[in-house]
Amino acid sequence: MSNIGDSGACSGAKANRECEALDVLSNERRADGIWLLRLAAPGMAGKVEPGQFAHFRLPRFGGHILRRPFSIYDANAEEGTIELLYQLAGKGTEHMTSLVPGERFDCIGPVGTGWAPPAQARNALLVCGGVGIAAVNMLALALRRSGAAVTCAFGAGNAGKLAGIERLESAGVKMLIATDDGSAGHRGFVTDLMRDALAGDPSIDYIAICGPRPMEAIACRIALESERVASGEVRCEVSMENRMACGIGACLSCVVDTVDGLRRSCADGPVFDARKVVWR
Amino acid sequence: MSVDLTTRIGKLTMKNPVTTASGTFASGMQYAEFFELDRLGAVTTKGVSLEPWRGNEGVRIAESPSGMLNSIGLQNPGVEAFCAGDLAWLSQQDVPIIVNVSGHSVAEFAAIIERLEEEGSADAYELNVSCPNVDSGGMTFGTDPEAAARIMAACRKVTERTIIVKLTPNVTDIVSIARAVVDEGADALSLINTLLAMAIDARTRKAVFNRKVAGLSGPAIKPVALRMVYEVHKAIDVPLIGMGGIVCAEDAIEFILAGASAVAVGSANFIDPLASVKVIDGIERYLEDNSIGSVSELVGALE
Ligand SMILES: Cc1cc2nc3c(=O)[nH]c(=O)nc-3n(C[C@H](O)[C@H](O)[C@H](O)COP(=O)(O)OP(=O)(O)OC[C@H]3O[C@@H](n4cnc5c(N)ncnc54)[C@H](O)[C@@H]3O)c2cc1C
Ligand SMILES: Cc1cc2nc3c(=O)[nH]c(=O)nc-3n(C[C@H](O)[C@H](O)[C@H](O)COP(=O)(O)O)c2cc1C
Ligand code: FES
Numbered sequence: 001m002s003n004i005g006d007s008g009a010c011s012g013a014k015a016n017r018e019c020e021a022l023d024v025l026s027n028e029r030r031a032d033g034i035w036l037l038r039l040a041a042p043g044m045a046g047k048v049e050p051g052q053f054a055h056f057r058l059p060r061f062g063g064h065i066l067r068r069p070f071s072i073y074d075a076n077a078e079e080g081t082i083e084l085l086y087q088l089a090g091k092g093t094e095h096m097t098s099l100v101p102g103e104r105f106d107c108i109g110p111v112g113t114g115w116a117p118p119a120q121a122r123n124a125l126l127v128c129g130g131v132g133i134a135a136v137n138m139l140a141l142a143l144r145r146s147g148a149a150v151t152c153a154f155g156a157g158n159a160g161k162l163a164g165i166e167r168l169e170s171a172g173v174k175m176l177i178a179t180d181d182g183s184a185g186h187r188g189f190v191t192d193l194m195r196d197a198l199a200g201d202p203s204i205d206y207i208a209i210c211g212p213r214p215m216e217a218i219a220c221r222i223a224l225e226s227e228r229v230a231s232g233e234v235r236c237e238v239s240m241e242n243r244m245a246c247g248i249g250a251c252l253s254c255v256v257d258t259v260d261g262l263r264r265s266c267a268d269g270p271v272f273d274a275r276k277v278v279w280r
Numbered sequence: 281m282s283v284d285l286t287t288r289i290g291k292l293t294m295k296n297p298v299t300t301a302s303g304t305f306a307s308g309m310q311y312a313e314f315f316e317l318d319r320l321g322a323v324t325t326k327g328v329s330l331e332p333w334r335g336n337e338g339v340r341i342a343e344s345p346s347g348m349l350n351s352i353g354l355q356n357p358g359v360e361a362f363c364a365g366d367l368a369w370l371s372q373q374d375v376p377i378i379v380n381v382s383g384h385s386v387a388e389f390a391a392i393i394e395r396l397e398e399e400g401s402a403d404a405y406e407l408n409v410s411c412p413n414v415d416s417g418g419m420t421f422g423t424d425p426e427a428a429a430r431i432m433a434a435c436r437k438v439t440e441r442t443i444i445v446k447l448t449p450n451v452t453d454i455v456s457i458a459r460a461v462v463d464e465g466a467d468a469l470s471l472i473n474t475l476l477a478m479a480i481d482a483r484t485r486k487a488v489f490n491r492k493v494a495g496l497s498g499p500a501i502k503p504v505a506l507r508m509v510y511e512v513h514k515a516i517d518v519p520l521i522g523m524g525g526i527v528c529a530e531d532a533i534e535f536i537l538a539g540a541s542a543v544a545v546g547s548a549n550f551i552d553p554l555a556s557v558k559v560i561d562g563i564e565r566y567l568e569d570n571s572i573g574s575v576s577e578l579v580g581a582l583e
Contacts, residue, residue, distance in 0.1 A: 245350070248553065
């Protein structure tokens with residue numbers, strides 16, 4: 001079944017921003033309810049900044065009109081590929097498990113404003129819950145390449161839902177694991193690990209947070225309890241993933257409340273300065 | 281064969297019959313990254329109010345079969361900031377501008393237009409008396425012929441430019457509202473705004489939106505929109521801008537056959553940022569393929 005509104009090329013298109021047609025290279029289950037999708041994206045792969053995302057129009061998804069936003073989990077400029085790490089969360093993500101190599105679909109990206117660690121960051125703490133690891137993976141790898149020490153506190157429901165650890169560990173990222181049921185690592189919240197890490201290591205000079213909204217709220221609160229974070233001496237950022245329609249800053253579907261007023265998650269974010277976000 | 285796409289809406293001349301539906305295109309700045317805005321017949325801006333409006337709290341969109349619900353609540357920076365920002369930018373682009381206007385009262389509608397008249401860069405105004413997502417004003421004006429007429433009369437006093445009134449489908453008799461505003465000097469009508477709708481999450485047993493109700497748009501509403509364009513066209517001789525679920529040229533042609541002089545592409549911009557340009561190209565191709573010299577020949581040409 002073809003999609004609503006599928007039509008070919010048009011005249012007068014500009015190349016500043018494009019909808020790129022991506023080929024599926026592989027699509028595999030990586031953990032309980034978490035899949036990894038590899039895509040050929042020659043136009044985009046070299047342009048991705050850590051924390052950016054892309055906005056996907058799923059193929060064979062007739063009757064659904066909204067695109068689905070996913071963080072770019074990893075990008076390989078030489079091979080011209082990108083990867084998504086996605087969690088089954090509803091109709092679109094369940095449909096995505098049926099994608100097979102050779103299928104093509106349309107994507108706008110990379111879009112959004114990603115992470116902005118200070119250039120001199122030497123010791124970063126990344127805090128992520130569940131598939132939030134998809135938004136911090138490229139950041140962790142980039143920080144490691146720049147020589148910074150990186151600790152990643154990573155929480156999930158249980159051991160079966162932890163995806164993405166190996167790639168970070170093999171880049172020399174120190175992983176701290178928490179699960180709700182204690183089946184791996186600390187039994188309890190990832191924010192417990194974060195609190196301990198911050199208390200035990202005064203040299204942490206950058207914090208990045210991505211996960212379910214309640215986890216993000218707690219993690220930001222913990223970070224801001226530190227005078228050095230509250231004053232801005234240590235930068236703390238959080239990726240705020242909201243429902244999106246246009247994905248390019250036009251429709252105001254995705255706004256985040258900040259001390260500067262409402263900001264668009266898709267264009268001004270998804271990454272925001274934790275000091276600016278207003279939680280309610 | 282060269283075909284004539286020129287379309288007239290009151291005093292506004294469009295080089296083709298396609299504009300953008302308010303609120304789905306901002307002022308075009310983001311879409312100008314994808315295509316040259318001068319391809320469009322006109323840009324219709326997001327609704328602008330007298331003071332800044334914050335819009336609605338909580339979830340603002342949801343998907344529904346072949347459609348979507350929105351509860352943006354007309355978030356906008358107010359007419360002053362709009363003039364200094366988006367309107368100043370848009371007036372540098374080579375495309376006619378239709379400014380969509382929203383007020384809480386008759387006086388506010390007129391005051392916004394007076395302020396815009398000082399700038400002088402709008403080519404036409406579209407009065408949104410049909411937003412289902414705000415409590416005071418909004419749709420309540422558009423469901424009452426007398427209230428809609430009062431707004432139209434007040435705005436007519438402050439501008440000679442083309443005034444388009446945007447109607448809500450959430451009424452029993454759209455023709456009576458249409459007639460009321462045309463009698464007060466409306467140059468054209470836009471129809472339709474979103475359908476009043478609701479989404480519920482069975483898992484949490486809660487309404488998805490804080491305001492409970494929201495506006496339904498997209499292909500799901502196209503048959504309703506077509507019927508309303510047809511009814512108004514049959515009853516009243518006034519140019520219509522048809523919208524509601526247009527995603528391709530064939531949809532646009534259907535609206536034109538039903539009686540629309542022009543069409544607006546809305547939610548389809550979210551599916552494909554190039555949707556409006558593809559609709560223009562497709563209309564041109566349709567005219568060529570059917571040896572029709574001018575798009576105006578098709579308006580209301582339902583057989
Ligand atoms: C910037 C950004 C980056 C993201 N990165 C990832 C990622 O790397 N991996 C991943 O698994 N998920 C990610 N998400 C969340 C992902 O977009 C949703 O899980 C997905 O859209 C759900 O679609 P669905 O059809 O399965 O769910 P449905 O519930 O059927 O979707 C209905 C509608 O709600 C929207 N929606 C539902 N849940 C969410 C959500 N949590 N966030 C945003 N929109 C939602 C959908 O896009 C769709 O429009 C990201 C979201 C954003 C905004
Ligand atoms: C996200 C969104 C925002 C909208 N904002 C406005 C607005 O500010 N003013 C207005 O008159 N209509 C607004 N509308 C209604 C559209 O302009 C249009 O009338 C409606 O969506 C039907 O067309 P469509 O099905 O092609 O989207 C909005 C619609 C959507 C989906
Ligand atoms: S999704 Fe449209 S503005 Fe962010």
